[in-house]
Amino acid sequence: MIKESQAKNEAQNIGFKVPNINFIGNRNIAFAVAGTFILISFVALLIRGLNFSVDFAGGTELQVKFDEDVRSEIGKIRQVVSNLGLGTPEVKLVKAGEAEGTEMQITVKTQGDGTSVRDKITTAFNQDLQGKKFVVLRGETVGPKVGKELQSDAFKAVLFSILVILAYLAFRFKYPYGIASVVALTHDAIICVGFFALTGWEFSIPVLAAILTVVAYSINSTIVIFDRVRENIGNRALDKLSFEDIVNKSVNETLTRNIITTASTLFVVLAILFVFLASGNVLENFAVTLTIGFIAGTFSSLYIACAILVLWNKKWPIR
């Protein structure tokens, strides 16, 4: 019987090997790694805070494109903008092409009447940068009140998403599974936010959308593993295995597919990142967040969610 199946196996030649990595046994290392990242994120958040985009902070953001290459004059342009007395504007070079001129992003955060800020800057450019032709590619102004509202909406959205997932998993599995996955998700979200605090990159609405996508997507690997745990628990042949061993076995059995699904999604995210990198486009930060989040998400599904499940079982047996 066994020989026959081996023969068939060879005939099919699919090379299916189940890895044997001790995910659960190494949980303390995993917790230490995750803990370090979370700690770094919190410290960065406390010390540096988030560099909110005008979406959240309120203010004006302009992206202008000059007809000619003005890289050498960026200092003068900065001067012109700061002479307007609009607080501390941020002037950043977005893209410099030889033929098509230079794109520049100017951000002025939380200034009362934003739309006039835009007027002032373009008027000043017309007056003080003689002969330099430019067009406004993009101009965004968000009132401070709207920004504040969006901040609280963003927080609510992340919280609500996590709660919905918790409720759904508690309903479909058992509630410890829900809690374990939600801890893993929170880890992913914190690391994404921490990355933005640490680097000082702009935290905008598309970044928030990316974090929610990470939350929604990184649950997939966890669900695949938990589904296997559930299946293996029901498997009579595995009755003699401890809960810990079953979980570890489940992680290993589903490891290849979890890595492949994350990889296939990362391919497309990297395609977006590659094409939009350094374009000042909304998708740039979006793709960066997804990349970080998906990697963190895979890690937390493999190491954190399962380890928490095992710890839970030790105290309050699930099986």
Added chain:
Amino acid sequence: MRKSSIWAILLTTFFVGASIYTLYPSFVLYTKSSDEQRRITNEDPQIRKRIINLGLDLQGGMRLVLEVQRNKDNQSDDDLLDRAYTIVENRINGLGLTEPNIQKQGRDRLIVELPGLTDEKIAKEVLGSTAQLKFHILRSSADLEKAIRVIDKTLKNELVAKNENVQIDSAYDQSQEQQTVQRLLSGSEAQSVDTTKEEETSVDKFSDYLITVRGDIAVREKDKPAVMSVLARPDVVAALKTNGFSGSKFLWENKASTDPSSKLRYYNLYLVKSDEAMSGENIESAREEMSNNQFKANSPVVSLVFNSKGAREFEKVTARNIGERLAIVLDDFVYSAPTINEKIGMGRAQISGSFTLEEAKALAVVLQAGALPAPVEIVEERVIGPSLGYDSIEKASWATLIGLILVSLFMIYRYKMSGIIAITGVLLNILFVLGIMAGLSATLTLPGIAGIILLIGMAVDANVLIFERIKEELSMGKAPITAMEAGYTRAFRAIFDANITTVMVALILYNIGSGPVRGFALTMTIGILVSLYTALTFTKTVFRVVTASGKVKKLSI
């Protein structure tokens, strides 16, 4: 063949047909040149309801969020937003744009999307204006001079008082310094020598800020904030009141004029009687036209026609004030202040001013559509230039192509023929998503395209889970057909749970997001539901059909 396979084939064929059908108008339109596109949409505005529309971030345009300012009186007025909506809609329709879109948000906000419009000034004039048209009689120039003297005197007294007083009023000190600096910077040509000499004794004169342009008092653009702060000072206000100016107020010209010789930009400042001579509510129509006035030939003006009540009122006002000047005031800004030469009985009036034809049109639109029930404030404003949108579409197309190629190569490398089936599923997925979007005449945004690109990665996930499961079953020695069926059945639960949670989060995102992000949430939601269908039905049916004969000994997986 199984009955279910036949059904699946029929259903998928139907979906393909339906998607091609709903996508056809979009395909026809978007493969044409932009001029052609414009012509087609102008001829047949209904076509917008049958195509995938491009978001403002892709085609360029303007998005504004307006907030109705509530006060004590209209706090609980539930119709306020509805009325504002109607007025804003009327005003926008007056602009003649192709596809404006207005939505109510919450209790106080209107979202206005104006594709193709990138001139923010026009939009602001049309939307931000509360359009309270009023006519005020100007005070005489002798009165104006007297008022200026009163202000000068007040400021001087204040200075003396301050020198005597040891206590330093820091706020005033600061504004004093600011003003001095500003005066130095502005350095009016005629007086610059004098002012520098005077600097030591520094008598702060209000009149130093003022210049005379064609008989009117004006203020240079850079001096305007300083003048505004002087006029707002309580002591100045009080002094004017006690000196016979209690029934008067200063009003600014609506926009800066430029002196052709010196290129100086300045604002006229008018002193008018506070009580309006008449309001503008009895206007029957307003339209922009070119003036045939002998002084300002061929400059844009706005012609007003009053209804009979307004005409009578206007006749009375003009008869009573011959020789005086009449300021035409919209939202507390003076647009023009012509002198009344004679009684005007025809119920017609003209607003002239230094506007362009577009501005005249915008003003006419505002006057025609009527006043907003409450002031509105622009709380959010986004303008995307058309070139940026075009650039984004090009980049997004590249990202889609690269993503598709990478995923295809990977899937074929790992799963051979099965990988090709999965990729075919992904292509169908994209077709269906676009088909559904066209059917809903949904809007495609840049993040929406990102959603479709992500979908390429996510849609193969379900197939990966199934294929890995099939491999596992095969490795346990099951026959291809059994392994295949078991793979689908056993992977189903995890796939379902995973996708449902993603959809739930996408829906939350849809609810909090606005504009482009909503587009992302929408394509994600549609995409995931569609990919559930293709992964569980389409690829499964292909497998079943292939293995139906029972002759397949080995799966290419």
